[in-house]
Amino acid sequence: MKANMSPVKNPMPSQDPIERGKNFKEVALGYTKEIAMDEATRCLGCKAMPCVKGCPVNINIPAFIAKVAEGEFEDAYSIIAESSSLPAVCGRVCPQETQCEGLCVRGKKGDPVGIGRLERFVADYHNDNFKGEVVKPETNGIKVAVIGAGPAGLTCAGDLAKAGYDVTVFEALHVAGGVLVYGIPEFRLPKTIVGREIEGLKALGVKIQTNMIVGRSITIDELFDDGYKAVFIGSGAGLPNFMKIPGENLKGVYSANEFLTRVNLMKAYKEGADTPIKNSRRVAVVGGGNVAMDAARCALRLGAEEVYIVYRRSENELPARAEEIEHAKEEGIIFKTLTNPVSIGGDENGFVNSMKCVSMELGEPDESGRRRPKVIEGSEHDIPVDCVVMAIGTSPNPLIKNTTKGLDTNKWGCIVANEDGLTSREGVYAGGDAVTGAATVILAMGAGKTAAAAIDRYIKGE
Numbered sequence: 001m002k003a004n005m006s007p008v009k010n011p012m013p014s015q016d017p018i019e020r021g022k023n024f025k026e027v028a029l030g031y032t033k034e035i036a037m038d039e040a041t042r043c044l045g046c047k048a049m050p051c052v053k054g055c056p057v058n059i060n061i062p063a064f065i066a067k068v069a070e071g072e073f074e075d076a077y078s079i080i081a082e083s084s085s086l087p088a089v090c091g092r093v094c095p096q097e098t099q100c101e102g103l104c105v106r107g108k109k110g111d112p113v114g115i116g117r118l119e120r121f122v123a124d125y126h127n128d129n130f131k132g133e134v135v136k137p138e139t140n141g142i143k144v145a146v147i148g149a150g151p152a153g154l155t156c157a158g159d160l161a162k163a164g165y166d167v168t169v170f171e172a173l174h175v176a177g178g179v180l181v182y183g184i185p186e187f188r189l190p191k192t193i194v195g196r197e198i199e200g201l202k203a204l205g206v207k208i209q210t211n212m213i214v215g216r217s218i219t220i221d222e223l224f225d226d227g228y229k230a231v232f233i234g235s236g237a238g239l240p241n242f243m244k245i246p247g248e249n250l251k252g253v254y255s256a257n258e259f260l261t262r263v264n265l266m267k268a269y270k271e272g273a274d275t276p277i278k279n280s281r282r283v284a285v286v287g288g289g290n291v292a293m294d295a296a297r298c299a300l301r302l303g304a305e306e307v308y309i310v311y312r313r314s315e316n317e318l319p320a321r322a323e324e325i326e327h328a329k330e331e332g333i334i335f336k337t338l339t340n341p342v343s344i345g346g347d348e349n350g351f352v353n354s355m356k357c358v359s360m361e362l363g364e365p366d367e368s369g370r371r372r373p374k375v376i377e378g379s380e381h382d383i384p385v386d387c388v389v390m391a392i393g394t395s396p397n398p399l400i401k402n403t404t405k406g407l408d409t410n411k412w413g414c415i416v417a418n419e420d421g422l423t424s425r426e427g428v429y430a431g432g433d434a435v436t437g438a439a440t441v442i443l444a445m446g447a448g449k450t451a452a453a454a455i456d457r458y459i460k461g462e
Contacts, residue, residue, distance in 0.1 A: 007110025009111040009117075010031065017331050025186075036117075037068060043062060056443050056446030059100075061115055063079050085200075086154065086197045087122065088123035088127060089197055091117070091122075094442045095440055095442070097321065134204065137205065139164055139205060143167075143227050144165045144232070145168055145170060146160075147214045148178060148234040149173075149208055149210075151234075151444040152447050153178070154178075154198065155448030155452070156234060157201060158452075159452035163456050167205070169208045170218070172213045178234075187301070213399070214235070214399075220428060232429045232455065234434060234444070234447075237437055239396065240255030240257045240258070241390070245341060248390070250350055253390070264298075277302055278387060280304050280387035281305045282304065282307075282308075282387070284308045284341075285388075286341055288309065288313065288317070288337075289393075293320045293321075297327070297331060299389070307334065309337075310341060311336070312373045315335060338360045338373070352385060352387060352388055354385060356380060359376045359381070393438055396415065396434045406425045407424060408423065414434065420454035429451040
């Protein structure tokens, strides 16, 4: 097999930017067999496998890519599935550029191998073509509860089910998926993909109970009373943060969580939706992360004429993935960097009609290592908007902490857990955003995987 020594990775086929800005269909169209096999031959098959060290769930990346190069796509899927419960999701939303691809040797003198694009191709090929039966592991009859059907919870549940445990997931919403269904837009992650991955976990024996708010419907103490031998908390960080500036209570101001939940979970973009979004001409999204990009691109697709990303640092400090920033720019999103809101103005009926901002400049680095933004005196200016979306982060909901004895949290409300996910309460493990605060899907999955292994050792008395 001849190696492909091109310094450039195969581009991802995508919808035209003008067309996709008007619909919610997936932007990236995926590799064909021929493109995938060609990209796979760019992998050098390094013995040291640096890419694996960058993967939070430790997929054997060179091994699966070698199978893709040979056209053995089902074998490639089997290798990925040994480590990842949600490969079709990860291939779409993981920040590969800072993880596996960031450590790829090919990236030293050109583009890294398109590891994420190959993972997506393999998962989609399997989902479209696999006709066999999923082998359900023999159960050991030991009950384990998982709180939250997001990336951390689903991964933990999948790994425990593979080990033979009787796993039940308790999900507060009416559908499983967590941030995968309420937070990430259809054009980045189609919900049919998430549904397929969840059905795969159910085939392994995972049971999912929706509309179950742990702390209200049932408590952790009651789960133990019901015979569960261990509990994993993967409840995420769904409590939105606000800036605490004047005008945040006006009509037309949303948290990114509410805005995206209305769009993604409640399908507000469809005519006659039960949970609509106010029609807006000019939308300002405050923040610079992936959530901000998602909200801005949704607003555009909902019909806004102008959509702004308002971010207090420079473009170089934007925390969103480079691919998401590039897609947003291609679609016409306007970036107002080094700009910070100080108040939101409204009309006599209480609706947003403007946002007062100040211009910023970057000073000395702060504790995070990023240069601290400072206000430029006399730089106040108004931006005419009729909708504002606050995408400045989230915190864990305090409900579980307030209804569980002996569960320690830190000053930010995050559950305190050790490297194995063990909390201050015996038999209770936690991981993902509930522990770290808002982070990435794959880091949450890694935490779920680590906790599943620790729960297995705990129950076995190891």
